[in-house]
Amino acid sequence: MKPDGKVVLLGDMNVGKTSLLHRYMERRFQDTISTVGGAFYLKQWGPYNISIWDTAGREQFHGLGSMYCRGAAAVILTYDVNNLQSLIELEDRFLALTDTASTDCIFAIVGNKVDLTNEYALLLEAEEENRPEKPVTSCISTKVQKQVHLDDAVALYKKILKYKMLDEKDVPAAEKMCFETSAKTGYKVDCLFETIFDMVVPIILRQQAEGPLQTVDITNYKSAKRTKSGCCA
Ligand SMILES: Nc1nc2c(ncn2[C@@H]2O[C@H](COP(=O)(O)OP(=O)(O)OP(=O)(O)O)[C@@H](O)[C@H]2O)c(=O)[nH]1
Numbered sequence: 001m002k003p004d005g006k007v008v009l010l011g012d013m014n015v016g017k018t019s020l021l022h023r024y025m026e027r028r029f030q031d032t033i034s035t036v037g038g039a040f041y042l043k044q045w046g047p048y049n050i051s052i053w054d055t056a057g058r059e060q061f062h063g064l065g066s067m068y069c070r071g072a073a074a075v076i077l078t079y080d081v082n083n084l085q086s087l088i089e090l091e092d093r094f095l096a097l098t099d100t101a102s103t104d105c106i107f108a109i110v111g112n113k114v115d116l117t118n119e120y121a122l123l124l125e126a127e128e129e130n131r132p133e134k135p136v137t138s139c140i141s142t143k144v145q146k147q148v149h150l151d152d153a154v155a156l157y158k159k160i161l162k163y164k165m166l167d168e169k170d171v172p173a174a175e176k177m178c179f180e181t182s183a184k185t186g187y188k189v190d191c192l193f194e195t196i197f198d199m200v201v202p203i204i205l206r207q208q209a210e211g212p213l214q215t216v217d218i219t220n221y222k223s224a225k226r227t228k229s230g231c232c233a
Pocket residue numbers: 011012013014015016017018019020030031032033034035036055056057058112113114115116181182183184185
């Protein structure tokens with residue numbers, strides 16, 4: 001069966017891509033081994049089948065990345081909130097891989113492992129504000145200071161728009177597309193994937209109407225990087 005749309009997870013090794021996908025699809029957190037090559041899950045979303053690709057962050061598999069991104073309707077750029085370098089790598093090493101994605105590809109930026117930070121208890125508290133009994137927020141001392149802040153992710157999102165020559169008013173707002181998650185506890189994991197699936201549906205419809213390799217408005221810069229049509233369904 002051919003999937004209707006494709007979502008790809010990219011990011012450095014060890015940031016938690018496999019764990020996020022596991023948490024969402026299998027509803028649990030378990031030990032992972034570093035991914036070799038890539039693997040995908042199929043998710044039924046309404047009448048559509050969406051393939052979600054987990055890629056390897058290891059440098060040695062880097063060459064495969066643009067192949068996995070080909071025609072992608074959404075790319076999830078993942079970093080570890082406790083590792084600034086993993087955010088920098090998204091811009092330096094992974095962004096260029098998305099050149100093969102669909103021209104109207106959606107980008108999400110995801111900071112994972114938020115459970116390890118001292119801000120996590122506050123995040124949970126904010127979530128549960130409406131409950132009469134507030135959760136006990138102990139153990140804060142065992143947590144670490146977050147290295148990457150949401151503002152840094154928002155700044156990266158804006159750089160991506162520049163790179164893609166997109167106007168901020170034509171795409172979802174940065175604040176909506178930058179997430180902080182924990183694959184370990186499940187924090188915001190459903191929200192991340194489901195937000196993206198909803199946004200991917202119109203892209204699927206457009207791809208189905210136009211064929212997988214669309215030619216776009218000729219005034220669009222990216223259409224100048226012509227792709228041969230019809231050769232690579
Ligand atoms: N505390 C915590 N640990 C996590 C979380 N997500 C992943 N980990 C751990 O981080 C390590 C790497 O997770 P993976 O999911 O294998 O990372 P990956 O991005 O798939 O790595 P590659 O496949 O090498 O690219 C594992 O030991 C996970 O258990 C999280 O949300 N919180």
